[in-house]
Amino acid sequence: MWARLILSLALLGLVGGGTPSESRAQSAAQQGPVREYQLKAVFVFHFTQFADWLPGAFADPQAPLVIGILGDNPFGSYLDDAVRGEQVNNRPIVVQHYRKLSDVKACHILFIAQSESDHMRQILDDLRGRNILTVSDADGFAAQGGMIQFLTEKNKIRLRINADAAKAADVTISSKLLRSAEIVTSGRE
Amino acid sequence: MGLLIRALGIAGLAIIATDAFAQHGAQTTQDDALKSMSMEELMNVEVTLVSKRPERLADAASAIQVITQEDIRRSGASTLPEALRLASNLMVAQFNAHDWAITARGFNGVPLSNNSLADKLLVMIDGRSIYTPLFAGVFWDVQGVVLDDIDRIEVVSGPGGALWGANAVNGVINIVTKSARKTQGLYATAAAGTLLEDMAAVRYGSHVGDSLFYRVYAQRYDGYSSNLPHGGDAKDDWRMTQSGFRMDYQPSDANALTFQGDAYLGSEGGPAGVLVNGQNVLGRWTHTYSVESDVTVQLYIDHTYRNFTIQSLRDAVTTYDLDAQHRFALGERHRLLWGGNIRFARDAVNNVPTFLIVPPRRTLQLFSGFVQDEIGVVPDRVNVTLGTKLEHNTYSGLEIQPSARLAWTLTQRQTVWMAISRAVRAPSRFDADLVAPGLGGLAGNPDFAAEKVVAYELGYRVQPVDNVSVSLATFTNRYTDLRSIDVVGGSSPSSLPFQFANDQRGTSSGVELSTNAQLTPRWRIRGGYTYFEKRLRPTSANVLPVSADVEGNDPRNQLLLQSIMNLPGHTQFDVVTRYVDSLPNYPVPQYVTSDARLGWEHRAFEFSVVGRNLWRRRQQEFGITAIPRSVYGKITVRR
Numbered sequence: 001m002w003a004r005l006i007l008s009l010a011l012l013g014l015v016g017g018g019t020p021s022e023s024r025a026q027s028a029a030q031q032g033p034v035r036e037y038q039l040k041a042v043f044v045f046h047f048t049q050f051a052d053w054l055p056g057a058f059a060d061p062q063a064p065l066v067i068g069i070l071g072d073n074p075f076g077s078y079l080d081d082a083v084r085g086e087q088v089n090n091r092p093i094v095v096q097h098y099r100k101l102s103d104v105k106a107c108h109i110l111f112i113a114q115s116e117s118d119h120m121r122q123i124l125d126d127l128r129g130r131n132i133l134t135v136s137d138a139d140g141f142a143a144q145g146g147m148i149q150f151l152t153e154k155n156k157i158r159l160r161i162n163a164d165a166a167k168a169a170d171v172t173i174s175s176k177l178l179r180s181a182e183i184v185t186s187g188r189e
Numbered sequence: 190m191g192l193l194i195r196a197l198g199i200a201g202l203a204i205i206a207t208d209a210f211a212q213h214g215a216q217t218t219q220d221d222a223l224k225s226m227s228m229e230e231l232m233n234v235e236v237t238l239v240s241k242r243p244e245r246l247a248d249a250a251s252a253i254q255v256i257t258q259e260d261i262r263r264s265g266a267s268t269l270p271e272a273l274r275l276a277s278n279l280m281v282a283q284f285n286a287h288d289w290a291i292t293a294r295g296f297n298g299v300p301l302s303n304n305s306l307a308d309k310l311l312v313m314i315d316g317r318s319i320y321t322p323l324f325a326g327v328f329w330d331v332q333g334v335v336l337d338d339i340d341r342i343e344v345v346s347g348p349g350g351a352l353w354g355a356n357a358v359n360g361v362i363n364i365v366t367k368s369a370r371k372t373q374g375l376y377a378t379a380a381a382g383t384l385l386e387d388m389a390a391v392r393y394g395s396h397v398g399d400s401l402f403y404r405v406y407a408q409r410y411d412g413y414s415s416n417l418p419h420g421g422d423a424k425d426d427w428r429m430t431q432s433g434f435r436m437d438y439q440p441s442d443a444n445a446l447t448f449q450g451d452a453y454l455g456s457e458g459g460p461a462g463v464l465v466n467g468q469n470v471l472g473r474w475t476h477t478y479s480v481e482s483d484v485t486v487q488l489y490i491d492h493t494y495r496n497f498t499i500q501s502l503r504d505a506v507t508t509y510d511l512d513a514q515h516r517f518a519l520g521e522r523h524r525l526l527w528g529g530n531i532r533f534a535r536d537a538v539n540n541v542p543t544f545l546i547v548p549p550r551r552t553l554q555l556f557s558g559f560v561q562d563e564i565g566v567v568p569d570r571v572n573v574t575l576g577t578k579l580e581h582n583t584y585s586g587l588e589i590q591p592s593a594r595l596a597w598t599l600t601q602r603q604t605v606w607m608a609i610s611r612a613v614r615a616p617s618r619f620d621a622d623l624v625a626p627g628l629g630g631l632a633g634n635p636d637f638a639a640e641k642v643v644a645y646e647l648g649y650r651v652q653p654v655d656n657v658s659v660s661l662a663t664f665t666n667r668y669t670d671l672r673s674i675d676v677v678g679g680s681s682p683s684s685l686p687f688q689f690a691n692d693q694r695g696t697s698s699g700v701e702l703s704t705n706a707q708l709t710p711r712w713r714i715r716g717g718y719t720y721f722e723k724r725l726r727p728t729s730a731n732v733l734p735v736s737a738d739v740e741g742n743d744p745r746n747q748l749l750l751q752s753i754m755n756l757p758g759h760t761q762f763d764v765v766t767r768y769v770d771s772l773p774n775y776p777v778p779q780y781v782t783s784d785a786r787l788g789w790e791h792r793a794f795e796f797s798v799v800g801r802n803l804w805r806r807r808q809q810e811f812g813i814t815a816i817p818r819s820v821y822g823k824i825t826v827r828r
Contacts, residue, residue, distance in 0.1 A: 042223040055749035118258045
């Protein structure tokens, strides 16, 4: 019992070396390997708290915040697991799946799967002017006018944010999120 | 007794329930731990990558270029060889309306009937080898892939390592089609124009449950004739009808099955007057043990038939091919890959007096095994790949093909690589079994040996800024036992004056530069420059001087530039421009030409107009016939 307590304290970075964030990262890994899309799902969940939409984006104060996945769902059940039972500003979070862009109706965060990379520019063109936060891990996403791009480097996830694109779509991204990301502007990276 | 079973049953259920609960519990606490972290903390979590081969293109220790689906679609290509023009490390020349000379690093030989003698390339469509054992080259006219089905085309110039199959002497072209999961719904396209007469393709994809996906397609292509050098009909118009299917079934995370097949039927006018048909089926099973380990077993049967009607020379080939490979990690640093392949190619030739293959029926056997070890000498920095392939073929027996490759990742954005490899081209029916009074009295050589190369390569890849990548590859190839035509003066078994022998050797060297740059969010360019030179010399006094010219007619300089631009209002404007230096032996002057595409793509619809060979009225590329300037319009629906 005592041994376990000391171990968990150590893992939390209260005892022993390492920066707190590294130690906590290890503690998550202690419970088995963290899958790429499990982690990305948690990132997407966090985006719900770090972005703001126009007042008209929600039909009423209780309307859910919709996270959409366009194309082949790479998350399995990770995204559903990450948002289950969670609320943002008293709104429930729901996950919806879309096969094609015309299915996307009321949606706040749209994750565009790599299966759509061939038509990415077309998709982003069609989304232009809609109050939706676009997210993807497709290559060159932010450069093409997507808002948040996941990059994987040395098995870690980084974010690249195209702040201009978000501004153009009237999606406000909090400075907290911007601070932790690499900021790019359309056209020049 | 009954009670015992019930008790065991309940206990079993309890165990399963506890297990499921425990698993779900672990998952939830891990999720909770992740969710309570800040952004910075999340960025420190290491993940296991889902992709089987985490190897990035930038880290590969070979001169590999990839043509993507978008590159093809935006180029205005309407056939597979046209799409291959987009790889700047290939030498592609259109011979007539339907035939092509395609090679990497030289050796596009002079036209044989209606094909080039290029015989040093391994070409595969979804793992099915498509070069013919008749002369070790590819009949490009019958490779009618629906271009929209292509996921990507990987083009490796230089010997393929132990990984690839036979014939990968100067390069490998690997055409990979999309999984059926990616082609769901309806796709229909139709085109008409001045050289491309008309073309139509329909594809439909659907699924049964969540694990079985399939597609079926049918395609028709009608092409007008090309021109004679100074105008006039070259009478090489052609028609090709093809249909096929692909099924992808993933009953569990660990098992994936693919089953696919195609059948085609076609005819070609002109002096060569050809009737063709072919059928193939392929099955592949992959069992995944872990991220680092899997087994793949693949079997295919391929039948091709070709009737050169004018001479009533006919050739039918049936190929049976079984391939297996196993990948696993040994310790922290070693990634092993080993496997084996058995191939039987049975052919039957209907000979004519001027051109015979003797014996007319033969079964060629190919047995091969390979092993490769990728060693992380300095993890994430220096990788050494050692491998060898042992191959046994009907004509020349056992051949050993080792290779050593090194990739040194200087920074995340820079890689230096080098390689030394040996590869052989096994003799073909043409080399060994030919008796051709019609070709000036030329006979094959039953003792023909494999042609051999030792290739030295050095390359550098850099990503100077995020959206620009540049790749440079240099090589020197030393060939021995190259094919020659020797003067034997009737002493050959068939008492013809000339006979094939292995009496040439030589050196080739070159530079391949390629780049891909997203200049603005709406404008991307890609392209490359290739420099090539080769020198062959006879090793016997009997060699006919023309031998060197027969083996290759290759340009010294080649330039490619593809521009892909999105304009406002869903409009697209794309241009492919290429420069090809003059061909030395069978003289074709240097030329520059462009294809341009204007497209409009919105939701389910795509309209485009493509102009080709825009610089001149007609353009000779290889041999006598000239390819006229042309235009076509195309409409596509995706639902």
